[in-house]
Amino acid sequence: xxxxxxxxxxxxxxxxxxxxxxxxxxxxxxxxxxxxxxxxxxxxxxxxxxxxxxxxxxxxxxxxxxxxxxxxxxxxxxxxxxxxxxxxxxxxxxxxxxxxxx
Amino acid sequence: xxxxxxxxxxxxxxxxxxxxxxxxxxxxxxxxxxxxxxxxxxxxxxxxxxxxxxxxxxxxxxxxxxxxxxxxxxxxxxxxxxxxxxxxxxxxxxxxxxxxxxxxxxxxxxxxxxxxxxxxxxxxxxxxxxxxxxxxxxxxxxxxxxxxxxxxxxxxxxxxxxxxxxxxxxxxxxxxxxxxxxxxxxxxxxxxxxxxxxxxxxxx
Numbered sequence: 019x020x021x022x023x024x025x026x027x028x029x030x031x032x033x034x035x036x037x038x039x040x041x042x043x044x045x046x047x048x049x050x051x052x053x054x055x056x057x058x059x060x061x062x063x064x065x066x067x068x069x070x071x072x073x074x075x076x077x078x079x080x081x082x083x084x085x086x087x088x089x090x091x092x093x094x095x096x097x098x099x100x101x102x103x104x105x106x107x108x109x110x111x112x113x114x115x116x117x118x119x120x
Numbered sequence: 121x122x123x124x125x126x127x128x129x130x131x132x133x134x135x136x137x138x139x140x141x142x143x144x145x146x147x148x149x150x151x152x153x154x155x156x157x158x159x160x161x162x163x164x165x166x167x168x169x170x171x172x173x174x175x176x177x178x179x180x181x182x183x184x185x186x187x188x189x190x191x192x193x194x195x196x197x198x199x200x201x202x203x204x205x206x207x208x209x210x211x212x213x214x215x216x217x218x219x220x221x222x223x224x225x226x227x228x229x230x231x232x233x234x235x236x237x238x239x240x241x242x243x244x245x246x247x248x249x250x251x252x253x254x255x256x257x258x259x260x261x262x263x264x265x266x267x268x269x270x271x272x273x274x275x276x277x278x279x280x281x282x283x284x285x286x287x288x289x290x291x292x293x294x295x296x297x298x299x300x301x302x303x304x305x306x307x308x309x310x311x312x313x314x315x316x317x318x319x320x321x322x323x324x
Contacts, residue, residue: 021128021168023235029132029165031226033158036139039219043212045205046148048193052155055186056139059162062178070169072235076261076270079174080286082166083262086174086181087293091300093186097193098307110197111205 026067033060047100047110051093058089128168134161148194159183170256266290
């Protein structure tokens, strides 16, 4: 497999799909967060691949830097929410988060 | 097979297989381990795509910061070292089938599109900067573009106007980080005060 545009995009697609499945099936709240990280990394691979193999120049790399920073922020806030949820429910099972059910 | 494509194959396989292992593994500690492998291999892919600074930032921020945060979350929320919250097998099968179909759709789309844009000319970079960027030395161009100054000579699709820099998104993301810092500190602090109040659940 040579390192062309399609190969990078395929790796990004595999990461994205794994992240989506992880978000959809994991019942552990931290596992859902890990799925989000996988999805963001798939997007990052696509950004860097387009920056390398197309006319974008450095735009893709700068945007992947922004994505990395926003992912760190998202992980911090989501972790604080997960810790609060664990404090209230004594579990991290997201199926137990049904207090807001209408 | 050259060395570059060999390394790309190794790290691409490592990235994909570790991501699949994250989905498959049941205990959250093993998921964290496979996620570390996957994200580290992703940073190696960035290095192979001549994005040295992004690869280094990925290693420092993601693998060094975000994943340590996630592992702390695992430690603070698990009642045992190998906590298992199992998914129902029917859900697993349905999710696997849906994921496979989604992957086939994305693969077909990727293969069907001509990403090179026909006979599009290469971006007209200045010569010395272009050689620096194509060899992966991207620290100075990225830093200057974050300050609003483009030195890689990328132009927009018309070819005339110089592409804009990223001063405004840089400032927005700085303020965003400050807000996130205050917000997560507030959330963590509210939890502690509620514990010291004798376990009574009171929404602050």
